[in-house]
Amino acid sequence: MLIIYSLIILLAFSVFSVIMLNNYKNTQVRNTEIRLFQTANVVAETYKGNREQMIFTRMMVRNYAMQANARILIIDSQGEVLIDNFNDYIGTKIDNEEIRSSLKGNSSSNLYKLENKEVLQLSVPIILNESGTDKIIGAVLLSYDMKKINDSVSELRKDVIKVGSLGLLLSLLLTILATHNLTKPLKDLTVGVDKISKGELGYVIERKTRDEFGRLVDTFNRMSSTLSKIEKNRKNYINTISHELKTPLTSIKVLIESLSIGDWHIDKYKEYLQDIYGEAERMERLVNFLMESIKLEERVFNIKEEDISQILEDTIKLILPYANQNKVHVKYTADKNIIVKCDRDRVKEMVFNLLDNAIKYRDPNKERSFVNISLKKENNRALLTVEDNGIGIDEANIKNIFNRGFRVLEGQFHGNIEGYGIGLTVVKKIVDQHGWSIYVKSTLNKGSIFKVEIPL
Numbered sequence: 261m262l263i264i265y266s267l268i269i270l271l272a273f274s275v276f277s278v279i280m281l282n283n284y285k286n287t288q289v290r291n292t293e294i295r296l297f298q299t300a301n302v303v304a305e306t307y308k309g310n311r312e313q314m315i316f317t318r319m320m321v322r323n324y325a326m327q328a329n330a331r332i333l334i335i336d337s338q339g340e341v342l343i344d345n346f347n348d349y350i351g352t353k354i355d356n357e358e359i360r361s362s363l364k365g366n367s368s369s370n371l372y373k374l375e376n377k378e379v380l381q382l383s384v385p386i387i388l389n390e391s392g393t394d395k396i397i398g399a400v401l402l403s404y405d406m407k408k409i410n411d412s413v414s415e416l417r418k419d420v421i422k423v424g425s426l427g428l429l430l431s432l433l434l435t436i437l438a439t440h441n442l443t444k445p446l447k448d449l450t451v452g453v454d455k456i457s458k459g460e461l462g463y464v465i466e467r468k469t470r471d472e473f474g475r476l477v478d479t480f481n482r483m484s485s486t487l488s489k490i491e492k493n494r495k496n497y498i499n500t501i502s503h504e505l506k507t508p509l510t511s512i513k514v515l516i517e518s519l520s521i522g523d524w525h526i527d528k529y530k531e532y533l534q535d536i537y538g539e540a541e542r543m544e545r546l547v548n549f550l551m552e553s554i555k556l557e558e559r560v561f562n563i564k565e566e567d568i569s570q571i572l573e574d575t576i577k578l579i580l581p582y583a584n585q586n587k588v589h590v591k592y593t594a595d596k597n598i599i600v601k602c603d604r605d606r607v608k609e610m611v612f613n614l615l616d617n618a619i620k621y622r623d624p625n626k627e628r629s630f631v632n633i634s635l636k637k638e639n640n641r642a643l644l645t646v647e648d649n650g651i652g653i654d655e656a657n658i659k660n661i662f663n664r665g666f667r668v669l670e671g672q673f674h675g676n677i678e679g680y681g682i683g684l685t686v687v688k689k690i691v692d693q694h695g696w697s698i699y700v701k702s703t704l705n706k707g708s709i710f711k712v713e714i715p716l
């Protein structure tokens with residue numbers, strides 16, 4: 261990964277440097293060309309006016325050559341050198357592309373490589389206007405050694421390489437840092453997922469950033485904590501069930517053992533058998549609960565338009581003997597004719613569980629126990645409320661009561677309050693599958709309110 265990043269950076273930088281250096285050299289050459297053409301034209305003009313004064317013209321050429329840092333030749337129309345600021349070519353004939361072109365009246369320039377030297381050569385014609393007609397009487401040829409320009413380009417190249425290497429090093433460092441920052445949270449997540457897959461539920465990853473990775477880490481941690489809670493509940497549930505099964509089994513064993521020793525009166529046998537029957541019934545109820553719990557996942561709902569107040573009344577009738585038996589007063593108020601799409605039997609089961617709990621968790625220390633059930637139509641929703649003045653639930657436990665197998669009094673043993681922590685799980689499941697919502701408000705020793713919100 262890092263190698264690819266480095267190669268990309270290096271390639272981009274090289275292309276950029278080559279383009280930049282070429283542009284720089286071209287601009288330098290063009291500027292020099294303009295400057296030299298100006299000099300050549302000035303020389304041509306001066307020569308034209310002072311042809312008779314050769315000494316002055318030579319001095320002038322030498323001056324211009326020095327200023328322009330170039331070699332200047334003045335050539336006549338036959339190609340013979342008349343003036344050379346170095347005096348080497350005077351009297352010789354020169355024939356090249358530039359001169360030929362200038363003797364035809366054009367200005368031209370070109371770059372040449374002469375013995376490892378780069379030379380810019382340009383020429384302009386010397387045109388004399390005699391009685392209205394132009395006559396080419398010669399040309400000015402200028403040779404400029406490109407060394408100065410090439411030196412400045414190579415200086416620039418050195419600087420670019422220096423700055424570029426520094427930049428490259430810096431960007432590599434940044435890339436290393438960025439890749440590390442990118443891959444580190446991914447590595448942490450991989451470790452986390454690996455831990456979860458090995459059963460270390462509840463494993464938490466430290467959140468180091470506030471970006472997308474940070475949010476992913478939060479989601480992971482939430483998932484891990486939920487999985488851990490589910491696992492804890494499952495263990496709790498199995499623990500409760502095993503305990504609840506063990507108690508009647510031990511009783512049955514002891515009762516049978518007692519009966520098998522000694523010669524008992526028939527009444528004793530009957531009494532003990534009655535007890536064994538009671539324990540077997542307890543176990544049967546527990547097994548039914550277990551089966552109910554498993555069936556919960558597989559139920560198919562039978563949704564129809566139903567009058568919900570009718571369902572409520574039917575359920576209350578069912579539970580009333582249990583309430584009377586335990587001296588719990590049941591009060592019921594309902595708006596009539598609220599038609600809701602639902603599964604009648606499931607809703608009955610949901611209400612039954614809520615009422616069963618409200619009676620089961622009554623407070624024996626209170627003089628009067630009650631359960632108030634109400635059904636109200638409000639705008640576009642119906643609100644079903646089950647309120648009791650029972651033992652209540654403390655705040656820390658409220659968030660767990662809908663979890664399978666959770667019982668507030670777990671471990672303290674409920675005495676005669678039987679249950680397996682499944683009633684409210686069923687209630688929640690039914691509420692969810694209808695797309696409704698359930699809310700709980702409860703205060704320890706005061707009572708509880710369960711509200712089911714049904715959109716109409």
Ligand code: ADP
Nearest residue numbers: 617618621652661667668679680681682683684
């Ligand atoms: P259980 O079979 O134990 O009643 P539930 O799922 O119905 O299981 O309820 C879970 C726990 O929530 C109960 O063990 C009880 O502690 C608490 N609970 C439920 N309803 C009430 C209520 N109306 N008043 C007080 N506690 C309640």
